[in-house]
Amino acid sequence: MITRIQRDHGRFQQIVRGMIRKDLRKYITRGEMFGKKGKDLVSIPLPQIDIPRFRFGKNQGGAGQGEGEPGDSLGGQPQPGQGPGAGEDEGQHVLEAELTLEELAQILGEELELPNIQPRGKKVVASLKDRYTNVRHVGPESLRHFKRTYIKALRRQLAAGEYAPGDPLVLPIREDKMYRSWQTMEVPESNAVIIYMMDVSGSMGDEQKEIVRTEAFWIDTWLQHQYKKLVTRYIIHDAAARLVDAETFFKTRESGGTAISSAYRLARELIGREYSPSDWNIYLFHFSDGDNLSSDNEVSLSLLKDDLVPAANLFAYGQVKSLYGSGEFKNYLDEKLHCENLITAEINSREEILDCIKAFLGKGK
Amino acid sequence: MNLPSQLDLEKERIKGFAADYGLEPFDTVFEIVDCDQLNMIAAYGGFPTRYPHWRFGMEYEHLRKTYTYGLGKIYELVINNDPCYAYLLKSNSLLDQKLVICHVYGHSDFFRNNLWFADTNRKMIDEMANHGARVRSYVKRHGRDAVEDFVDRCLSLDNLIDRHAPFIKRCDRAEAPLAEPEEPRRAEVRRIKSKDYMDAYINPPEFLARQKKRGEEGLKRARNFPSEPQADVLLFLMEHAPLERWQRDILSIIREEAYYFLPQGMTKIMNEGWASYWHSRLMTERAAGADEIVDYADHHSGTMAVQPGRINPYKLGLELFRDIEERWDKGRFGPEWEDCQSDAERRSWDKGTGQGREKVFQVRKIYNDLTFIDEFLTPDFCRRHRLFSFHYDKRAEEYKIESRAFRKIKRRLLASLTNCSQPIIRIVDGNFSNRGELYLAHQYEGTEIEIAKARETLASLHAVWGRPVHIETVVEGKGRVYSFDGQEHKETERKLESAEAAVSDADGEDDED
Structure with a gap:
């Protein structure tokens, strides 16, 4: 039976997906909840439709409780004088949820409706793994299955008429005891490598890097969910390219010109040396503001066409909007190169990160 | 179960x-x-x-x-x-x-x-089921989208109710004269009969002038529609907007539920x-x-936990009740207590009055949040519980701690409780420009309303009222009127009235404690 709430919930989801009541679309806000992953807070998307009302703007003050000196920032966004609204009485404990990467990836997949990735070709290695999914009658006490044992004992006592509800003592005997046991399974395993390339020339500012960092985090999360073994490598480039570690990748700021081909050449070298396409699923992500040396475009294109795109599962080019970038490299690529596993996307602001991830990973490559 | x-x-x-x-x-x-x-x-x-x-x-x-x-x-x-x-x-x-x-x-x-719950419907569970059945039947007859769309419009206006209405029986509708008085009243001034030489004393000219002015104002008010600015916008719409019967019923459902939940918010x-x-x-x-x-x-401490920089109503309320109980148990109230300046004396003050229990029961009976804070928040309490006031720093674009001074904290807290933290908006004229347009006024108290939302809300209001709608407010110290005529949004300037100007001046100042 479909309950009332399911019907209302279904209706809400249809509105959010833009299937009905299109006039409400403009009121949809991307709310979020916060979960915690290690040191980072991650947000869980929570679409909301905000019915407009006459209400106060941001300049409202309020009162709070806690430490701090006048002039200190409160951080975050306290909701001043939040009207309790439709005031049902409910007490909520607000905590920060500790999420596993697995859960995060599920949230991401659910929200963006991402398809699962089909690993390529023959690079599937079966490995054996023991999992504790069975029960049996014998085993070490340390593996005793408490619940099953309890239920069996209870059932026996009820049947025998020994159970007294006033004094609910349940004593398991030897026949009641159940133990956890393992099953050996074959787990297919495939390997993947992500190579991130980023333009760090003078025109890429902190804001742009933050966008790349956020995006890389989510891409990592998703691919880790899909592959057992995931290796991540980082390349930065301006006019010349370097192989670096993650920290340098996100922090470096160089100046100078841009030659995208330098990064592509280095990526090609890296793949040739360490990640043979026949053994690895290769993901290439390149972020730039699209401002390339015009004489370099052709070289870059041929590198892509002949080497990188054929070798990779996916080559994604994300163009981050910056103050100075001309942003013409994306147009150039779109015009010259049409491949199923080459995806380009523009990211103009933080809000577009999710759309961009969906564009990159939405094909299930 | x-x-x-x-x-x-x-x-x-x-x-x-x-x-x-x-x-x-x-x-x-x-x-x-x-x-x-x-x-x-x-x-x-x-x-x-x-x-x-x-x-x-x-x-x-x-x-x-x-x-x-x-x-x-x-x-x-x-x-x-x-x-x-x-x-x-x-x-x-x-x-x-x-x-x-x-x-x-x-x-x-x-x-x-x-007291504030006294007028709520105590059979609300039945009433809500009743509402549900009515709306469902409208859905069957008029289609889901039409009904839902109208509900959305009404919800957009559901904070426009008179939060004091359940308690002030200002006008008894049954007794209000239905027919217009035959002849339009004129603003006449009654003179007291007097001899000529006494007339200047018995009917002084300035008094007559004042009377005349008041009479004219009264007449203008009588011609006004509504005669007094009306805060219960939903009621006004129910009575005067050109609605189908089912639409009027939905509006009344939304209004009734808004009033039902109101005391819980208060x-x-x-x-x-x-x-x-x-x-x-x-x-x-x-x-x-x-x-x-x-x-x-x-578990108790989990519920009472205060997130840094917020107010937890559970905690604040509990501590205030405990504080009241202690104060009335020890006789820490009244002029004698207020006048006492010595810290040592205050700390050991105990008259053994023992009225704490009685007092908290009285408080739970007759107060609401606003009067509760107004009456029982003390400087001692603010200090003990590390309360502070905060404001929005426009330059830094973030909220900042403003002060730990008692008066400021109390003022902020009261402001956030006034009218349940909703802007005070009234219908001033239901026949604006003599063209049946609806004119609302926002009573500016130092906090602006959000303009983008206000425009959208005007559109909802227009959908219900069917004629152009306007709202006057204050933005950045200037008077503004926002209008929507069904096609486009307009924004016009208006002169500030003296009271509003005073508020927006005071807003900029930082008063001392």
Whole structure:
């Protein structure tokens, strides 16, 4: 039976997906909840439709409780004088949820409706793994299955008429005891490598890097969910390219010109040396503001066409909007190169990160 | 589902304890539900039989996600109704259930005895089911999209109610004369009969001028429609907007529910404070066993936790009630106490008046959050609980701590409670420009309304009223009128009235303490 709430919930989801009541679309806000992953807070998307009302703007003050000196920032966004609204009485404990990467990836997949990735070709290695999914009658006490044992004992006592509800003592005997046991399974395993390339020339500012960092985090999360073994490598480039570690990748700021081909050449070298396409699923992500040396475009294109795109599962080019970038490299690529596993996307602001991830990973490559 | 026998036993015990302490709760029905059911009921604001609407689905998704990812769960849910309904979460431990039962009896007592709840419908569960059936029948007849669209329009306006209306019977509608007076009244001034030489004394000219002016104003008011600015916009629309019968009914449903939930919004701090005060007393003094007390303390402190920089109504209310009890027990009130300047004397002040219990019961009866804070927040209390006031720093684009001065904290707190933190908006003219246009005025008190939202809301208002609509307000110290005629939005300037100008001047100043 479909309950009332399911019907209302279904209706809400249809509105959010833009299937009905299109006039409400403009009121949809991307709310979020916060979960915690290690040191980072991650947000869980929570679409909301905000019915407009006459209400106060941001300049409202309020009162709070806690430490701090006048002039200190409160951080975050306290909701001043939040009207309790439709005031049902409910007490909520607000905590920060500790999420596993697995859960995060599920949230991401659910929200963006991402398809699962089909690993390529023959690079599937079966490995054996023991999992504790069975029960049996014998085993070490340390593996005793408490619940099953309890239920069996209870059932026996009820049947025998020994159970007294006033004094609910349940004593398991030897026949009641159940133990956890393992099953050996074959787990297919495939390997993947992500190579991130980023333009760090003078025109890429902190804001742009933050966008790349956020995006890389989510891409990592998703691919880790899909592959057992995931290796991540980082390349930065301006006019010349370097192989670096993650920290340098996100922090470096160089100046100078841009030659995208330098990064592509280095990526090609890296793949040739360490990640043979026949053994690895290769993901290439390149972020730039699209401002390339015009004489370099052709070289870059041929590198892509002949080497990188054929070798990779996916080559994604994300163009981050910056103050100075001309942003013409994306147009150039779109015009010259049409491949199923080459995806380009523009990211103009933080809000577009999710759309961009969906564009990159939405094909299930 | 019936309560398991052990829980039922506990419930009866706690009910007895509550009665011993003088609480007078409604009969309270406890139902055990699982988490999904509780989320569902909470999404419907406690009423599983409500009319169909997507926003309940939205709320449900929110609650479900919050629960699934371990970010929070609903502890208690209690409905103001006679009998009172409360829901207990199946998966909670016995201790938690006892805590919640104690808390619920606190709420139930508050619902029954607080003055501001006196006019609420105590058969609301039936009434809500009734609303549900009516809306469902309209959906069948007029189609889902049409009904839902109209509900959305009404919801967009549902904060435009008169928050004092349930208590001020200003005009008795049945007695209001229906027919217009035959002849338009003229602004005449009655002179007192007098001899010529006395006339200047008995009817002084300046008095006559004043009378005449007042008469003219009164006449103008009588011609006005509505005659006084009306805060109950929903009522005005119900009575005067060109609506179909079903639309009028939906509007009345939305309005009735808004008024039903209003007292809960007006007494959030007190209601939660009162319930917390009693769960803590009942649990620690009577209900909890010695083996449970540590776990109880853990859960209690979780509910009372203050996120840095926020106000937790549970905590604030509980502490204020305790403070009041102590002050009236020790006689720390009245002029003598107020005048006492010596710190040492104040600290050891104890007249042994012992009126604490009596006082808190009186407070729970006749106060609401606004008057509660106004009367009982003291500088000592603010210092002890590290309260501060904050404001929005436009330059830094963030909220900053403003001050720890008592007056500022109190003013901010009161401001955030005034009118339930909603802008005060009234209908000034229902026949603006003599063209049947609707003219609203926002009473500016130093906080601007959000313009983008206001425009959208005007569109909703226009959809109901059917003629152009306007709202006047103040933005950045300047008078503004925003209008919508069904096609386009307009913005015009207007001169500030003196009272408004004073407010926007005072806003810039930083007054000393």
